[in-house]
Amino acid sequence: MHLPHRAPHPRFPLSSASASRFEWMTRAGSTNEVLVQAAAGPSAAEWPDLAVVATDDQTAGKGRLGRSWSAPAGSSLAISVLLRPHDGEGRAIPVERWGVLPLVAGIAMAQVVHGLAHRSAVPVGLKWPNDVLIGSRKVSGILGELLPDASGLVIGAGVNLTLTEEQLPVPTATSLRLAGVQDIDPDAVLAGYLHDLTVLYDRWRASGGDAVASGVLDDAVRMSVTLGRAVRVELPGGVVRRGVARSLDEGGRLVVELPDGQPPLVVSAGDVTHLRHDDSGIGDSR
Numbered sequence: 001m002h003l004p005h006r007a008p009h010p011r012f013p014l015s016s017a018s019a020s021r022f023e024w025m026t027r028a029g030s031t032n033e034v035l036v037q038a039a040a041g042p043s044a045a046e047w048p049d050l051a052v053v054a055t056d057d058q059t060a061g062k063g064r065l066g067r068s069w070s071a072p073a074g075s076s077l078a079i080s081v082l083l084r085p086h087d088g089e090g091r092a093i094p095v096e097r098w099g100v101l102p103l104v105a106g107i108a109m110a111q112v113v114h115g116l117a118h119r120s121a122v123p124v125g126l127k128w129p130n131d132v133l134i135g136s137r138k139v140s141g142i143l144g145e146l147l148p149d150a151s152g153l154v155i156g157a158g159v160n161l162t163l164t165e166e167q168l169p170v171p172t173a174t175s176l177r178l179a180g181v182q183d184i185d186p187d188a189v190l191a192g193y194l195h196d197l198t199v200l201y202d203r204w205r206a207s208g209g210d211a212v213a214s215g216v217l218d219d220a221v222r223m224s225v226t227l228g229r230a231v232r233v234e235l236p237g238g239v240v241r242r243g244v245a246r247s248l249d250e251g252g253r254l255v256v257e258l259p260d261g262q263p264p265l266v267v268s269a270g271d272v273t274h275l276r277h278d279d280s281g282i283g284d285s286r
């Protein structure tokens, strides 16, 4: 893609160099909302593939499944990236294949967090679908939102940088600082994420949007801390099932083995809780 020459953002020189368009907002309600409105509005043509809106002061952040996402000003990053997927030949990749893109973002963020927190004693991994955990605590979450006209997808990532224990929205959250990362540089986190997301996205695009051929599925399996675990799954609508998370299908959906020989449950959206293995309702199934 030909990009016009742009002056780097003074606070985010690395990040602004790796985005097709980079808008840093000193404050935003929801960066996803800002980008969805802009990319679907009358100036849509000015918002290309890999345009970015980001802030460290998001006042009305949106989470998955209708939840909110909050962090005190200056302690976290909210990063939204617009994707308008085309393959290497410039052909549009069908929207049915975009379901793995939030997973791609989760892999990118997990790689960045791993690079920063690898000295902490606890492992970094992906809890399905795309929560980045340090140990058992969540440091980053991802929300994908389709544009109303389906001409693109906005992928928002929130990552907790410097929150203290008292500032955590829930006790199951954490921050890079709480995980022992010193000298946290927001530009390095943002640029690292945009770089890794772009590399993975390019691989996926070049394969025509094939999660298997592009290696996205292998990466997701390798980084998953859900596979092999007993899980409780709350489906949209409130139905709860228990079983053992066995695999990811080619769309990144979670395949859960259920008790009593029931057919496996294939989960495309829902809330997954890791259980102690003997809570699954299935005997010795590891």
Ligand SMILES: O=C(O)CCCC[C@@H]1SC[C@@H]2NC(=O)N[C@@H]21
Binding pocket: 029, 030, 031, 032, 033, 058, 060, 061, 062, 063, 064, 065, 067, 069, 077, 078, 079, 080, 131, 140, 141, 142, 143, 155, 156, 157, 158, 159
């Ligand atoms: O884990 C979740 O529930 C997903 C959280 C996603 C939060 C990010 S922050 C940037 C973007 N803007 C939003 O309003 N939400 C996402």
